[in-house]
Amino acid sequence: MSERQPDPAPRPLTEARGIVKRYGPVTALRDGQLTVLPGESHALVGRNGAGKSTLVGILTGLTAPDEGTVSFDGEPAPPLADRDAWRKKVACVYQKPTVVPELTVAENLFINRQPLRRGVISWRLLHRQAADLLDTWDVRVDPRARTADLRVEDRQMVEIARALSFGARFIVLDEPTAQLDKREIERLFTRMRSLQRAGVTFLYISHHLKEVYEVCRTVTVLRDARWVTTAAVADLPRPALVEAMTGEAVLARGDVRPAPDATTEACLVATGLSGPAFEDIGLTVRRGEVVGLAGSSGSGKVQLAETFAGLHTPTAGTAEVGGVALPFGDVTAALRAGVGCVPRDRDEQGTVPGLSVGDNSTMTVPGRLGRYGFIGQKRKRTLARELMDRLDVHAQGPDQPVSDLSGGNAQKVVMARALASDPRLLVLINPTAGVDVKSKESLLARVDSARDSGIGVLLVSDELDDLRHCDRVLVLFHGRITDEYRAGWRDNELIASIEGVDRG
Structure with a gap:
């Protein structure tokens, strides 16, 4: 009887290799690498100026690399001008919302693609399609609500639902918890895990390393515009991760000095x-x-x-x-x-x-x-x-x-x-x-x-x-x-x- 062959490694959902990006004399990224597998939550970390934003811009089709390749599910990335094709591949939810605050949730979900009847927007159909989309992805928001009145976490979920409606299953979250408190962060993580089970993959960018360990399976580190390492989060202790990000060993901080006494001015x-x-x-x-x-x-x-x-x-x-x-x-x-x-x-x-x-x-x-x-x-x-x-x-x-x-x-x-x-x-x-x-x-x-x-x-x-x-x-x-x-x-x-x- 022949031995059972090990399961082949899954094909990457998104892969970037040898990415180089220059802006005049400045090299913003000289060795960008990233491999994200289907269904995972993958962290991208590094100090400000490490090249994260440049890499994300290339991954989302906002700019073209000077060298290197990007592929989605084994196929080359679409031409930069084909925005519809990019929307079907990937979307980024930024720290600053991109929704229009004075429009309703339904209007933001289908902006520039509202259903028409005889050349006029069909509001009934728009609200029904919005409700169906929100229900599909378990986003509990009133489609008629004004987006400006939503909590930050709900606005983020509206942006994610909008991206998923184009067919994208790869979502970049850029500092998603910067304006959230602990309870809201926990709810966001619960929703992320639910979406992962439904086939959504996340690239998670954060300066809060605790969150990386809580919600991510894999982490890629950039430093000085170069790829440093990609590792399973479980195999990379926090001091080693900080050292990879900074290039310096983590030093223990001394004890806090005694506080001033009651006689101090x-x-x-x-x-x-x-x-x-x-x-x-x-x-x-x-x-x-x-x-x-x-x-x-x-x-x-x-x-x-x-x-x-x-x-x-x-x-x-x-x-x-x-x-x-x-x-x-x-x-x-x-x-x-x-x-x-x-x-x-x-x-x-x-x-x-x-x-x-x-x-x-x-x-x-x-x-x-x-x-x-x-x-x-x-x-x-x-x-x-x-x-x-x-x-x-x-x-x-x-x-x-x-x-x-x-x-x-x-x-x-x-x-x-x-x-x-x-x-x-x-x-x-x-x-x-x-x-x-x-x-x-x-x-x-x-x-x-x-x-x-x-x-x-x-x-x-x-x-x-x-x-x-x-x-x-x-x-x-x-x-x-x-x-x-x-x-x-x-x-x-x-x-x-x-x-x-x-x-x-």
């Missing part, structure tokens, strides 16, 4: 603060102390932090910075009072895309750049260079457009601007969201150095790694502070408080 004192998203908040941040705010997306932590930065006016209560009453609802007045802020959304609130790195990093300190409303360009460039060196911003110089920078470097510019005014209180809202591992380390090092220089820091984050830099972490649940943890807390304790476990 207070930078921020809030008493009885209430607003639409929070109630009766009392907290103190002292000089040289980092205080974290943790909680789910509905906890009120972001709105509370934004209130101290002048973005909201509370309905009750007071706050003082350096012993002086903090004016509410006025960002400029908060800045004058000594509050620096890194806002929650780098693209929408943090940078002005049309301006340079120098303009963005110094716009909070015009008085240091000239007199009588005139800005001295030499002074601006000198200060900008100092800030760039201080924050390790990788850019051609102060005159480079901030929109040309990677996400990590753009976030460093936002941090530089917050520090430029020498604040008493630094408010940081998700300061490491959407940045690579190395940039994250650099930004968190700036948090530590701010503490060392005597600045009080209020840090809002959904990332446990960020919160480990805090001397204390306050947990908000339904708008109230319910727990406080000193440095050295355990993950399960903090997560249980955030989720309201055993709270009745």
Whole structure:
């Protein structure tokens, strides 16, 4: 009897080999490789600037490689101009939604291909087709709902359903959890697994390595525009993955230093603060102390932090910075009072895309750049260079457009601007969201150095790694502070408080 032959390896659903992409003198990708098997969830990771976006642009037909090949299910990729053929192969759901917010779900699903009767859109048929499509992929959204009114996770599922309606079974998810809290992330992962069982394959791009281990089977690492490794997630410990991404061994972080005692001068004192998203908040941040705010997306932590930065006016209560009453609802007045802020959304609130790195990093300190409303360009460039060196911003110089920078470097510019005014209180809202591992380390090092220089820091984050830099972490649940943890807390304790476990 002949021995049973092993099952042949499955044919890749998507394969890229020897990809090279140049933009003038810059080589954005010099050795791009990727092999994704049918039905898997495959992670693509690497620091900002590693070549991920370039590779995704080539995989989705937005740009052509200078060298190399891309194939789908063993067949060469379609010509770049054949958009219909590309839509049947692959789709990308980006961190920023591509749906039209003012249109309904049904209109977004079938935009530019609405069913017609006698040359007029048949709304009844459109809604029926949309409902059938959503039902097929178990997307529980009202097809008549205005897309702008949906939760972020539901908008993402609408985009996935739209891609699947063209026939694509390969979906690229680019930082899909950047705006989701823990519970929403879990629901997204549950939906991903359900879609995988239905024959959908995912390429998952994220800077959150914990998510890679939770939802992905295989991981491909890019570094310095080159392919480094592809391995089963189960066979690659986290330190080895970080080393592959950075080219450096992971060093253990020392213990957090003791927090300031009660006699240390207070930078921020809030008493009885209430607003639409929070109630009766009392907290103190002292000089040289980092205080974290943790909680789910509905906890009120972001709105509370934004209130101290002048973005909201509370309905009750007071706050003082350096012993002086903090004016509410006025960002400029908060800045004058000594509050620096890194806002929650780098693209929408943090940078002005049309301006340079120098303009963005110094716009909070015009008085240091000239007199009588005139800005001295030499002074601006000198200060900008100092800030760039201080924050390790990788850019051609102060005159480079901030929109040309990677996400990590753009976030460093936002941090530089917050520090430029020498604040008493630094408010940081998700300061490491959407940045690579190395940039994250650099930004968190700036948090530590701010503490060392005597600045009080209020840090809002959904990332446990960020919160480990805090001397204390306050947990908000339904708008109230319910727990406080000193440095050295355990993950399960903090997560249980955030989720309201055993709270009745």
